[in-house]
Amino acid sequence: MLKDKLLLNQETNNIELHMQLSRLQEADLDSIVATLSKSRYASSLFDNNQLHQALTKAIEAKSDPALVIIGKASDAELTIHIEDGGMIAVAELRPARGGKSLSHTDIVRIFAKAGIKHGLNPRAVDILSEHSKKNSSARKIRCTVAKATPPIFGKDGKLEQLTPTLKDRVLRPQSAGVGKVDPRDFGAIISVSEGSPLLRRTPAIQGKDGITVTGNVIPAPPVQDNLLEAADGADLKDGDENLLVATRLGIPVLTDTGMKVVDTLELDSVDNRSGHIEYLGNVVVKNDVAESMRIKVGGDVLIMGNIEGCIIEAEGDITIEKGAYGHLNENNISSCQLSARGDVVATMAQNAGITAGKSIHIKKQALHCTLSAADSVFIGLQTPNEGTLIGGHIYVGKGLYCGELGAPAGVSTAINLSHAYDLAMLELEQSRERLATEQEAQRELSAELNHIKEQQISPELQVQLDMCQSFLRDQKTTTEACEFGVQTANIRLSRVAESVEVIVSKNAFSGLEFSLSDQWALSTSRDYGPSKIFYSGNSLQLEPYTR
Template sequence: MNTLDTRGAGLSLQLDATGRVLLASLVPQPEVAAIDAAWLEERIAEAGAGRFRRDAAACELLLQQYAGGAAVAGLALATAVDAALAVRIAPDALLATLDITPAQGGTPISKEAVLAELGAKGITEGIALDAINQAIADGAAQDVEIARGRAPVAGEDGRLECLLPAARDRRPQLDASGHIDYRDLGEIQVVRAGEALMRRHPPTPGTPGITVRGAAIPPRAGKDIAFAPGLAGVAPAADDPNLLIAACAGQPVQVRGGIMVEPVFSVEAVNMASGNIRFDGSVKIRGDVAAGMLVSATGDIEIGGVVESATLEAGGSIVVKGGVIGRLGRKDAGDHHISCGGDFSAAYAQQVRVEAGDSIFIDDIAMQCDLLAANHIRVGQRRRGHVIGGRLQATLSVTARVLGSPNRIETRFEIGTPPALHKQLAELARQRDGEETQLLEVSKLLAFADHNPGRLPPATVEKAAHTAARLSAEIAALRETESALAQKADLARNARVVAEQAMYDGVVVTLGIQRYRVSGEHGAGAIGLGEQGLALLPAEDAVPAAPA
């Protein structure tokens, strides 16, 4: 007997009445040929169930029963499975995606079914019909974007625009890299009464967004900004409260939160004939300042000539078009000094003590001087740029063309973070902690008032609200100051003393507890922290990289 003729004898494969399930029946027959999984697959396909989902366990059982000569009745081998779909909405409700599980002998997904599911989930916005049609044509999909909402656009913060680009700026200045360029502070600028100075641009509300369900998403409104109270010498324009104009003639000066106009006092020279000058504003001296004289101003001081053994004190910057000459180190030196809250600039300096709240700029030469700057010292721009003798101290950098002299005159430099900066940071943190504690207590009071209307007098609630607003503003200002000082301390770790042309024996650099003495004559280079501590660095390392 031909074994092929007996293969599968007694085995019957038929669809059930629904046409969705393939059933197997087996009546054992004597002397039948063996069958395997491949043969069974062919028979399943011939029965019209080739695309149906297989029941692997049932198929294996059928093969075992057949081999063992056991009967089988109504064993489901394969079932028609319809395609399935799933629509997922992102947590922010700005995106909907589609998954389609392909049909296995069953009904495929239709466009109507997808749209019905979208409707059931309330998705109405940004439906992508082309993507839906393509997914249906493919018969399968995974994370296919089929609807997208529109994210809100945050409003722009309010800002203050200075309408005078040349106005002096007394706000803290610190470049992210700590780099410094020579600044020519120029002459004192004077505005007339009524001149436009600064415009306030209000914040914008932003643009609302919309979810795929059609719900509006409110935008984050821009932060408001207001002119600081008590700005001297300025007033809002009569027809525009967002415009500050000069209320009097004087020097415009940018400050935190606005601009002010300082009165300017002009004098030909300061000597015994003019007497000492103490002025609430800025002082402009066309000529010289004689020995022994005092000039004190809350604003800037501009001097067209030379200063000789005099005292200059300015809340802003000091510009000396000529030089400054003192008697530092001599028995008849006296108690003369120069100090300012901003920058100090002079053509040359000899035997003087200068302290600047920002940076010091000497164009030609600094000889036997005591210079102290909170940020940078720069000697040399259009002229020689020599530093010979004395002591120069700056937090971030000291730069000159030539450091020291061939005569080995000791020239001392101190760079890096001064102890006062660490003390200031600690004090700011202590002050902020105290105000945050106060704000927490006031916030508890306001929360109680919100949950218990009428329990507290309205005047108490109003006072608490004003206190909370004031504390919040003060805390924000303290955080801003802390951040700026912390950035400066970070920059100070990369402080440098830079020679653009040469440095000589006798130059001594100190950074914290480390000390480096230059031995011999060198060309361009820098002294700063290297891998082994304070060291002479190549010229290309003169400008350190900005801290991360």
């Protein structure tokens, strides 16, 4: 084949073989194919079957000299894909097959055109340039060439409680000796003296923004900080703005932003002789609260006996050392209603309606109650909790923790995990509404600006133009802030959904109905052992619980 011609047609990029017809007719086609596979255009040739067909057709055409198109040359091609919202840049490279490879300059230019500004692998240019060269064995490759810098999550601030409250007194029975605990002995009433430390604040640590491969900022999720403010009977310690101390003798009471120290009203009992109680501070009742009585306080309530069919409201915590009992009317509303901005603690609860701004702790058993807690409901003092909850309606923001849930007879028990989710969804909807309002205002300003520009600009009109441009810049800033607010609300909603859980440490019976918002539900038609119910994969799921 030394007298034959093998060349690249620059206009068509076809690989052409020129041979005398007589030589082609006399030659062994397998020998020709084998020789071609060793040529400089080997990477651009058709496969062997196609080569045989092309050579055979040339012989049949009887053109002299014969011209056979035996392959197609192509230049190296590099395509960049920005994926995962700018978190990675992926390169797809098809190496040169008889055509031009890519130089370092070519690859850098392609990266720049794709908008890659951050996180580029320093070896990516060398690797791609080398792989783009003519190579009969080279194949199309796909590789990650740039990675974003993810945001660094900060840490929420927290308030560390340094002294127990009336609620803690009931939750922590006193030791009766080595290895013994007397569940009826809760110790003396909690009090603090002047100068006693109450709360310590640990400030929040801000996160650090990330950067996409295209250079855009990825905002770090916002952190929640805690205010620590002086309140009645408490103040910040001199020289330490993160430590709250008592300024007088009294009972410590948790508030939303710290702790206060209040005087306490002590009563033997609440009945017809005492009348209804309304007091700004704390109230301690040493015995029972009689049926149909009402107590309303601005601090905590500690009742050392039972309550039945009464109404108690507290700005702080409600703590009942024994039981809370009620009766249901024809509308299934209990005669026993407890409402606290803080926690509610009781040993037993039956047919009671309990609402807590924080958590509900029932030490032993809750039967057919309506329990609503912004945070969680705990049935049992152990860890994991081993108390029993049977029947009723439970509405929580984070979790429900108990030993047994429901009853072997399949008593209907409804657990709604939507308290915090509903609030987060409301926040998201309000953020979207604000964004829509600001976007509409921005569109109106843009339309007004375009209308002004279409006119012949006079000195008076120039003033309007300048003002409109200034207003539009300010409006864009406001709109961007609202967009960030929507993103933050979306993150918060996802976090709330992923944080809800129900932990049953012993038995979860049939007849349980779990729900999260109006979108997800789960029910049990048989009995289970230790179980965990949680949100994952856009659904509520139940799986065995392992301690």
